Amino acid sequence: MTPRPDPRKPAFSGLGALxxxxxxxAAAAIYILAASEDPASAFRAFxxxxxxxxxxxxxxxxxxxxxxxxxxxxxxVFRSGDFNLxxxxxxxxxxxxxxxxxxxxxxxxxxAGLAGGFLAGAAAGAATSLPSxxxxxxxxADVLLSTFLVSQAVVLALDWAIAGPLRDPSSNLIATPVVSxxxxxxxxxxPSGLSFAPLLAAAAAFCxxxxxxxxxxxxxxxxxGRNPAFAASVGFRVRAYAFWPLLVSGALNGAAGALLAxxxxxxxxxxxxxxxxxxxxxxxxxxxxxxxxVLPAALFFAWLEVGSRQVSIxxxxxxxxxxxxxxxxxxxxxxxFLGSRRRxxxx
Amino acid sequence: xxxxxxxxxxxxxxxxxxxxxALGGLFTEAAGTLNVALxxxxxxxxxxxxxxxxxxxxxxxxxxxxxxxSAAFAILAAAAADRxxxxPFVAALAVNLLVAGAVGxxxxxxxxxxxxxxxADLLSPRVDLGxxxxxxxxxxxxxxxxxxxxxxxxxxxxxxxxxxSTPFGLRVRALGMREGSLRIAGVDPRTVxxxxxxxxxxxxxxxxxxxxxxxxxxxPNIASGRGWIALVVVYLGRKRPAGLALASxxxxxxxxxxxxxxAVLSVPPELILVLPYVVTAAAALLEGTGGARGSxx
Numbered sequence: 001m002t003p004r005p006d007p008r009k010p011a012f013s014g015l016g017a018l019x020x021x022x023x024x025x026a027a028a029a030i031y032i033l034a035a036s037e038d039p040a041s042a043f044r045a046f047x048x049x050x051x052x053x054x055x056x057x058x059x060x061x062x063x064x065x066x067x068x069x070x071x072x073x074x075x076x077v078f079r080s081g082d083f084n085l086x087x088x089x090x091x092x093x094x095x096x097x098x099x100x101x102x103x104x105x106x107x108x109x110x111x112a113g114l115a116g117g118f119l120a121g122a123a124a125g126a127a128t129s130l131p132s133x134x135x136x137x138x139x140x141a142d143v144l145l146s147t148f149l150v151s152q153a154v155v156l157a158l159d160w161a162i163a164g165p166l167r168d169p170s171s172n173l174i175a176t177p178v179v180s181x182x183x184x185x186x187x188x189x190x191p192s193g194l195s196f197a198p199l200l201a202a203a204a205a206f207c208x209x210x211x212x213x214x215x216x217x218x219x220x221x222x223x224x225g226r227n228p229a230f231a232a233s234v235g236f237r238v239r240a241y242a243f244w245p246l247l248v249s250g251a252l253n254g255a256a257g258a259l260l261a262x263x264x265x266x267x268x269x270x271x272x273x274x275x276x277x278x279x280x281x282x283x284x285x286x287x288x289x290x291x292x293x294v295l296p297a298a299l300f301f302a303w304l305e306v307g308s309r310q311v312s313i314x315x316x317x318x319x320x321x322x323x324x325x326x327x328x329x330x331x332x333x334x335x336x337f338l339g340s341r342r343r344x345x346x347x
Numbered sequence: 348x349x350x351x352x353x354x355x356x357x358x359x360x361x362x363x364x365x366x367x368x369a370l371g372g373l374f375t376e377a378a379g380t381l382n383v384a385l386x387x388x389x390x391x392x393x394x395x396x397x398x399x400x401x402x403x404x405x406x407x408x409x410x411x412x413x414x415x416x417s418a419a420f421a422i423l424a425a426a427a428a429d430r431x432x433x434x435p436f437v438a439a440l441a442v443n444l445l446v447a448g449a450v451g452x453x454x455x456x457x458x459x460x461x462x463x464x465x466x467a468d469l470l471s472p473r474v475d476l477g478x479x480x481x482x483x484x485x486x487x488x489x490x491x492x493x494x495x496x497x498x499x500x501x502x503x504x505x506x507x508x509x510x511x512s513t514p515f516g517l518r519v520r521a522l523g524m525r526e527g528s529l530r531i532a533g534v535d536p537r538t539v540x541x542x543x544x545x546x547x548x549x550x551x552x553x554x555x556x557x558x559x560x561x562x563x564x565x566x567p568n569i570a571s572g573r574g575w576i577a578l579v580v581v582y583l584g585r586k587r588p589a590g591l592a593l594a595s596x597x598x599x600x601x602x603x604x605x606x607x608x609x610a611v612l613s614v615p616p617e618l619i620l621v622l623p624y625v626v627t628a629a630a631a632l633l634e635g636t637g638g639a640r641g642s643x644x
Contacts, residue, residue, distance in 0.1 A: 031452070083436070135632040142631070145582060149628035152575070153621050160617035278444070285437060318455050323448030331423075331441035335431035 017286055017293075020332035021300065024325040028304075031321050032311065042315035046307040049314065058192035060306045061299070062263070065197035066091075068298035069256040070280025072201075072208050073249030075289040079212065080245040081225040083144045086132065087253045087277020089151025090125040092158050094254025095261035096268040097124030100166070102179040110182035117183060118258050125254015126247050128154055133246035137239050143246060151277070162270045174270040184266045185259070193264050200259075202295055204252065209291040221245065253277065282326060285333040301326060350611065352487040354603050360492055360561065362599025363499040364389075364554035368577035369584065369591045370506040371550025376581055377510070378543040379523040384424050384439035386574025387446035388548050392417040392555025394450045397565035398457045401466055409469075413552040420446060421548030425541050443574075454567070463566050470563025471495035495560040502553050506546070507588035519543050579627045598623050 028046060036042035050060050070087050077084040098121035102113055131150055135141040168177040185195035212218040224231035224241040232238045256276060261268050283301055287293035308322025368385050375382035382388075395416035400409025424442045428435035451461055458464045471493040474480075480490040510516040518539045521529050529536045551574065558569050576598055583597075584590030605619035 131628070131632055139633065141633070145579070146628055146631040148575070149579065149624050149631055152572070153624035153628060156617050156621045156624065160615050160621075163617075164615060278440070281437075281440065282444075285434075318452045318461075320448040320451030320455075320461075323451065324445060325448075327441050327445035327448055330444060331427050331433065331438055332431070333441075334434040334437045335427060336433075 017288065017297075017333070020286060020329045020335070023332055024304070024328040027328050028307075028321050028325045031324070032315075032317055035317055036315055038315065042311055042317055045314040046311040046317075046321070049310045050303055050306040054189075055192040056306065056310070058189045058194035060302045061198050062192070062194045063305060064295065064298040064302040065195075065201040066256040066259045066263075067276055067279045067283055067301060068198075068201035068295050069204060069252045069259070070276055071283035071287065071294045071298060072204055072291055073252030074280045074284040075287065075291060075294060076208060076212075076221075076245045076252075077143075077249045078284060078289045079225045080221055080241050081228065082136070082242075082246065083281075084129065084132075084147050084246060084249045084253075085144055085277075085281075086129060086147030086151030086250070087280045088273050088275070089154035089158075089277075090128045090250045090253035091257035091260070091273045091276050093128045093154050094121035094125035094257030095272060096158055096162070096166075096176070096257070097121055097254070098258035099176050099179055099261050099268040102183045102262075103177060106180045108182075110186075113180070113183040114185070114262065117179075117262055118255055121254045121258025121261075122251040123254065125257060126251040128254070129246050129250025133243045133250075136246065137243040140242075147246070158268075159270055162268055166268070168267070173267075175265070176268045178266045179262065181266075183262060185263050195263060197259050197263065198295075201298070205291045205295050212291065253280070256280075279326070282330045282333065286329055301329075350607070352484060354600075354607055355484060356487040356491065357603035357606065358596065358600040359488060360496050360599075361602045362595040363496055363503060364557040365573050365577050365580060365598055366592055366595035367499055367503050367506065367557075368551045368554040368574060369580035369595060370503060370510065370588065371547035371554075372577055372581045373510060373586060373588070373591060374506075374519055374543040374546045374550075376586060377523045378519045378540050379526070380425075380428070380435045380540065381578070381581070382421060382424065382439050382544055382547045383436060383578060384421065384442040384446075384574075385547065385551050385577050386570050386572070387443035388417040388420055388551035389555040389558065389570040389574045390450055390568070391420050391446045392548075392552030393559040393569045394453065394555070394565060396552070396556045397464070397466055397469065397559050398453070400469055402457075404468075406469070410553070410556055413556050414549050417552035417555065418545045418548035421544040421551075422541060425544035429537060429540070451567070454565070458565065461567060463564055465564045466559075467563050469560055471560035493561055495557045499553060499557045502550070503592075506550060507592075509546075510588060515539075515542065576623070579623075583627050583630060 029043070032042045032046060033039050050056050070091065074084055074087065098117035101120040102117045105113070105116070108116065128150060129147060132143045132146040135146060136143050162176060163174050166176045168175060185197060188194050188196065212222060220231065220236045221241050224236055224238055228238060231241070257273060260272055260276070265272065279301060283294060283297045286300070287297040304322045304325050308319045311317045311321065312319035368389055372382060372385050392413040396409040396413035399412035400406050403409070420442050424435065424439045427433040427438035454461050473491055473493050474497070476490040480487065482490070510519070518529060518534055522536050522539050522543070526536050529539065554573070555569065559565060580591055580594040580598065583594040584592070601619060601623050605616035608614050608616045608619050
């Protein structure tokens, strides 16, 4: 396969990400200006309305949690020098597995059931990434293509299963039956959907950051990602580093799927992941693959999503403006602008 | 037409746009930077064709618009990588997303809806070559396709010939194998890479035109994964035009089978569509280069 350009080199993070963010917001602003009859109220709807009502803000924070988990796993795989393109299928498998397990055991205590559901989701996500991880480890096969292909097969198979044998015939939705109320994520701030999911995402980000920056294995993984030949020559366990990050990423994607399923839906809905795997990639890149910046980046994406939904409802502007803004973030997320180019030239 | 006639004829009609997009992808893969935006470029081509042809009443202008639009998006991905040092793979993923958003917005402005727009004038009629088209099996397969399929087949042949036996094709392959050799020959590698991306855009544009003309409508997400399948075809076909053709035909057959399955077989169509992914995934998983990180080059 083609030698890939280095995905690990964090293009920028934190303040360095400003050009990508600015371009995205500028594009949204220009479109709103051109398309709206009342730009002032459309601007307010897009940029400010998510912050003016506590319920909307709480929903925004909740919306960031699942993509944040996906992005953490993606960042870990990026650090090891690979791409995990299978987030979509891994999350779908995780969400469906969590629901199926909880439908099978309907009378556990709520917290135990929730924990079991998350574990099942993480296990299913990891299982979906396992073939790619194994072939990476034992045969050196490229995971970019294999993660995507396995994920696509899983998505199609689950689309069929949820519309067929797993479907709840009494519902208009193409979805499985609803799990017991005790297994739904408890709402901290009703009527908003805010649950403890964002805390879980923040905790995962903290743990991953500590692992990557302070543990020996984390530092070795970083070095392996930057220079596998060197890592092998000094005796690092390179086969493990070609394996575990993918598996952990699959598990995090699976847990994110479980969050989606056990959150507002309480069931597995056909197509429920809705691009979460791709969003995870964008968020990881925007954060420069630095776990400390993943949650803020996920919140920024959630803001774009809520803002574009609001502007579509309140001002009649196409909600796709948010998609364009996200695309610009992704387009520029790994770009290096003049300053760093000059620095490179000087070097 | 019998069941077998329809199945074979549909297989070819479905395979041709996939093959053309895959040949476009092959140019970029051979040039050293696979363009993973094929899915988006097909959608961009189909939409700009539908919009321009509907507005002007001219199929030719529609095709020109499609070529220009998809090539421009492809060049955008190449330029982000070249001018801004963005990761070319990520930039192409971004172009996929950008097309999805831009087409959604444009569709609301041009057609007044984000949904399906029937455009019966754009439907490409089936040709009928009289006696030829009545030959058993071969007749429907080769002589009773829609007009656009012959155009796409011609474009596939031209792309394959250009890849294998023109100076441009040679330069593209040289760029991927040994960039320095191009410099020695006085050719600017960057220009060749831009042209390879433009070629992938143009190929996907025609694939998009074929999809729109075969249903006579603009359908959101008209590519429905064909661009991703085209990428798979590049690898499954071992990066050789003849291999790509075989792989595309296999996918075309499975798609046609899944369309027919609902009516005739008792297998759900989604499950038949899983099959090519499983086969290709198995091929990708077994592709060994000996040890961790071996394939990164």
